[in-house]
Structure formats: C-alpha cells, structure tokens
Amino acid sequence: MVTERQLEIILAVVYEYITTGEPVGSRAISKRYLTGKSPATIRNEMADLEEMGYLWQPHTSAGRVPTSKAYRFYVDAILQRKPAPPQGLERWLKEIKKRRRNTEELLSYVSTLMSRTTRCFSVAAIGALGNMQPRRVDFVRLDSEHVMVLVVLEGGLVHHRVIAVPGDISQEKLDAAARKVNELIASRPWSEVRTALYRQIRGELEDYFNACLAAIDELDAMALRQNYHFFARGASEILKLPDFQDVSRISAILALLEEEESLLCLLESYSLKEGLHVIIGEENAIEEMRDYSLLFNVVDAAGCRMILGLIGPLRMDYEGSIATLEAISKDLREDHM
Amino acid sequence: MVTERQLEIILAVVYEYITTGEPVGSRAISKRYLTGKSPATIRNEMADLEEMGYLWQPHTSAGRVPTSKAYRFYVDAILQRKPAPPQGLERWLKEIKKRRRNTEELLSYVSTLMSRTTRCFSVAAIGALGNMQPRRVDFVRLDSEHVMVLVVLEGGLVHHRVIAVPGDISQEKLDAAARKVNELIASRPWSEVRTALYRQIRGELEDYFNACLAAIDELDAMALRQNYHFFARGASEILKLPDFQDVSRISAILALLEEEESLLCLLESYSLKEGLHVIIGEENAIEEMRDYSLLFNVVDAAGCRMILGLIGPLRMDYEGSIATLEAISKDLREDHM
DNA sequence: TCTTAGCACTTCTCTTATGAGAGTGCTAAT
DNA sequence: ATTAGCACTCTCATAAGAGAAGTGCTAAGA
Incomplete structure (x- = not known):
C-alpha cells in the first residue's frame, strides 16, 4: 500500500x-x-x-x-476533478460548425485542431454502428459487372463502394430498387430496414434480387465490420518534442500510425464503450506504444461512432489534453445531430 | 560550358x-x-x-x-534512356486492380505502394477536371436548410458536400430535380451538361431553381477549384533514411506535407500539364523543400486528374523512383477507364 | 521511532587534448 | 596535359579531467 x-x-x-x-x-x-x-x-x-x-x-x-x-x-x-477546458479553444470550435460542409472535412479539421492544441499526434475516426440510420441509398451502374452502392447516413456520413454483381443490371432497375429501399428507410435504424427489405425481396423486389442482396450485404458489412474512416494528423508535432530526438523509435510508431489497419487493430484491442479511455505507456499491449500514452474518447451519435484519439509522450500534458478532448467531443456530439 | x-x-x-x-x-x-x-x-x-x-x-x-x-x-x-520498371512491382499492380472497391481506397493503396517501393514520402491526389463527366447526381435533404449534393464521376470518383439552401425544399422536389439532371447527363462532359441545365432551369425546372443553382455552383466549383482528395503516405520511410537524422528539418517538412492546403499550393506552383515532372532541391520554390527532390506525374483520364508524387532526399534513387512512378501511372490510367 | 545533517560515492556531462584518417591544393617533374 | 609528392586542413573518435547533481548510508537529534 x-x-x-x-x-x-x-x-x-x-x-x-x-x-x-x-x-x-x-x-x-x-x-x-x-x-x-x-x-x-x-x-x-x-x-x-x-x-x-x-x-x-x-x-x-x-x-x-x-x-x-x-x-x-x-x-x-x-x-x-474534471479539468477546465483550455481557453482559446472555443473560437476554434465555432469554426468547426462553419466547416460542416461534409463529415469527412469536419473530422479532418477536428483532427488538425486537436493536434495543434495538444501538440500530440491525433486521430479522428468515424464509422457506422449497428443501429445506424441510413438516410439515403443510391445505386449507380458503372459497367456490366460493377455497381456502386452509395449510402448517406443520418449523421451526414457518406459511404460508397463498388461491388461486383453477377449479371448486368440496367440503371432503370437499379433506380427502381433504390427508390424502394429509400421508401423503406424513413430514418429507421438499419436493423429494422434490413428485415423489412428481406421481406420485400421475397415478393415485390424479386426482380432486383441480386442487386439488393449485394447492397444489403454491403450495408451489413458497414455496420458490423465497422470500417472506419480515419483522419490522422500531427506527426510533425511529435517530432518537435524534445523527448523524441531518437529517430528510430519515431519511425516505428509512425509506420504503425500510418497504416489504417494497424490503427484499427489498436482501437479494437480496447473495449470500445462510450467515454474516455486513457492508456499509459506500459499499459499498452502494443510494443511500439510503450513509450507513448494514448487518450481516446468514444462518442456514439446518430448511429455513428466517432473516436477521437491523442497519442503523445508519457510526460504529455494530461490535464490539458483530456480537457481538450472532452470539450471537442462534447461539441461534436451536439453538432452531429 | x-x-x-x-x-x-x-x-x-x-x-x-x-x-x-x-x-x-x-x-x-x-x-x-x-x-x-x-x-x-x-x-x-x-x-x-x-x-x-x-x-x-x-x-x-x-x-x-x-x-x-x-x-x-x-x-x-x-x-x-527510359529506365526499366523495377521487378516485383507487377505483383502489386495486379493487387491494385482487385482493390478497386472505390477510387479513394485505390489511391490510398497506390500511395502506400509507392512509398513502400521507393522508400519515399508519397502523395496521390485526384480531382475533377473541367471536362469531367458526371455519371450520377443525387440530392439528399438533410434538414430545412441543408442539402447534400452527391456526384459520381465517370472514373468512379465520388464527391459530396453539404450546401446551404435558402428555403426548405422537400425530398420529393429534390428527387425530381436529380432525375432531370441525371437524364441530361448521359456521360456528356460537364460543360455540355451545364449549358443544357441552364436552359432547362429557365423553363421546366423553375420549381427547383434554387436547389439546382446551388448544385450547379457546387459542380462548377469542383471542376474549377480542383479540390483534390489527397492520400499521403510514408513519413516513416523518410525518417528511416540515414540522411535525415536531424529531426528539426523533418518536422518542418512533415508539417508542410500534412496540410492539404500547402500540398495544393505546392502542386499548383507548377504547370500541371500531363506527364512527369522532376524538381530537384534548390529548383524548388518552397524553402522547406530545398533539401528534397520532388517527382510527380500528372495523369488525366476520364475527366479526372490524378497526380502521383514522390518526395525523397536529394540523393534518392531517381532511376528506380521514376520507373516506379511511370509504371504505376500507366497502369492506373489504363485501369481508370 | 521518525527525521535530518553530513559526507563519501557514483554517474553524467562538458571541455580540452591528442592522434589517426581522409582528402585536398599546390608545386615541380614528366 | 598529366601526375607524383607532400604539406596542410578538417573531421572524428577516444581519452582524461573538472564540475555538478544527486544518491545512500550513518549517526545524531527530536
């Protein structure tokens, strides 16, 4: 003791x-x-x-x-003792709201803002949750074998992917299918839309079966595999720190942080429940992170999960960083409908 | 002499x-x-x-x-003497084609590939050209003041942005407007679609005037302002080089390369005509780049402009890097329809 | 029993000195 | 025009010594 x-x-x-x-x-x-x-x-x-x-x-x-x-x-x-948010941040937060041209740009901006104010490496990630609410679906025929599935989620997140379809489908049929799906959506969570869709496929939508099935699979994958969009900034900030003049170690961690897959692994290795997580040095399971601390906040809103993370030296300014993270998260949650 | x-x-x-x-x-x-x-x-x-x-x-x-x-x-x-493409690259290029789930992922992958094979910092960028061919347009009502404009270009590039609209427009009206626009598109270049749209607005589309006008502005902006999507990789590669053990200089250039705006400035400071550009050290107008060489290749295809760039030390392997850049560019152009 | 003054000891860092090594510029000979 | 020879310059690695910071331990005091 x-x-x-x-x-x-x-x-x-x-x-x-x-x-x-x-x-x-x-x-x-x-x-x-x-x-x-x-x-x-x-x-x-x-x-x-x-x-x-x-x-x-x-x-x-x-x-x-x-x-x-x-x-x-x-x-x-x-x-x-909940630390007070750092001054000067408010001005930037206002800027965030102006910048809401699209979710990607918003997060990119947030990531930059975090890294600037905390002088840490920062990551912002967004992905769909199981209870995501699709707002709009569109199918675009690219060629005889490929269709692009476009989804706009409630929070403004846009997801698109090219999928291979077994047989050629005309744009008209795709349009009809999309219209049906959009009628079903009406801001209900994906799980509900999903069952409704399956019911319809058996009957009315038989014609568009293939396209719809592929699209449903795609949407399922989005919700389950949680394929996040990442926005990482501030590698240069870490380099400025007097602690890390030893280049070799930085190179290792930068390689780690540049790869989206390893970032995903990193995040998935922690219970991703909402709220603030602080992993300090040796507490981290990942070898390369032992000299760093990782702060991140998980925010679920509008069927999307946002993760705001900071990576800094062990002797980072925890007080200020935590306050910044909380302040930005709070603002983002409110802003994100 | x-x-x-x-x-x-x-x-x-x-x-x-x-x-x-x-x-x-x-x-x-x-x-x-x-x-x-x-x-x-x-x-x-x-x-x-x-x-x-x-x-x-x-x-x-x-x-x-x-x-x-x-x-x-x-x-x-x-x-x-056109240098031969490096061996081993072909295997990876095949991988590229498999990965064509969407343009963003493709470019992200290409950027990683370039930085791995050349051991340089790499940037891949894509943006629409004046002669872009929109393939699909969609409007999604987000709230009473905001509409999301979605555009799929011929090459598979997806662009979306939230725009403010003066008055509330129902989703039905937006759907109708989108339908009209999509009918007009039929894989024609934007300039043609644009004039056709303006003609229609005066007549038939009067109803959707506001939404359409904002959307046209948005599309114009896309083509003109060339808002590129950037994919930068390989900061860790540069750190591994024996030349750059002096951390301070790296930090400066990393800051430059992390900011999309400065990257854009960098690219715009050169005549962006198609083909290979090599800017060596002091030839570069930008102070921080004086210790580095910049290779980039501009590829115009399917109404999109792709820029593949490499940033490495003055004593980089020009021969191998140029060959890699050319090989990947060639493949990408063919692949990009 | 807890606290503290005193002191020897350890380790690092900074400075200075020294010699080896690499490569040059210059001169004179070929 | 070319080249051998040589003195000169500069860097780098190593060693040695002074100085500083901070410790652990011991013994005395509260």
Missing part, C-alpha cells in the same frame, strides 16, 4: 517531471512540494517508491522519473 | 554519392570511373566544377557532394 505522503510524492514527481522534463531530485520535492520535510526524508521515501515500481532512476546519481504506474495515479487524480 | 570529361565526372560523383551517401573523393573517381586518369587530374577538374557550381565540399578536406545542378544533369541523362 501507498501512504498519504508517498502519494503526494508520486504526484509531485509526475507534475515536476511533466513540467521540466528533467529527472526530479529529492531537493526539488523538499523545496517546492513537501516544504516541511528535508531532502533526506524524501530520499528515503523515494527509495521505497522505486522498490514498489512507481519511480525509476536513469542512473545512480540522477533524480527520479515516474513510471507508467505513477502516471496512472496522476491521471486518476486528474479525472476526479 | 562543360567538357565531355567534366560531364563524366559529374555523373560519376552523383552516382557514387547516391550509392554510398559519403562525399566522393578524387581517388574513388579515378579508381572506379575514369580509370585512365590519376586522382590529381580529377582533382583539378573537380576544383573547376566546384567553381562552376556543380560540386560542393562540406569542408576543406572532404570529398565532393553534388549540387542540385549536378543532379539535374544526372536526371536528364536518366530520362533519355
């Missing part, structure tokens, strides 16, 4: 280290945080804390650096 | 420097390229070439490094 005083020391070391970036010595703690106690006392405590795995020494005669375990204490403390 | 022998030396220095990455000494040239001549002779020539601005010394007692001017000679020599 950790005593009251040890906790104080842990928090002090984390705070000091986040601020200065230098290993923290006993003198600094004695002078600035536990003013009543002498460096020697702090030293004894620190030695114990090191044994318990909260602190860590780069070398014998350096100060202490917090471990992931210590950061965890710190972050949990922050999460208690 | 440059003598025959001086040209030989320039090409040798460039080739040697690209291969080894070390400043090239007179001994190396004498031993491996101009075997008949002694180092002293080469030295004299090199001193002249330095004065002429083709070579450059990091310090007094180092070998010579080529300048942009020297690279230009080298690249021009390469462009004479």
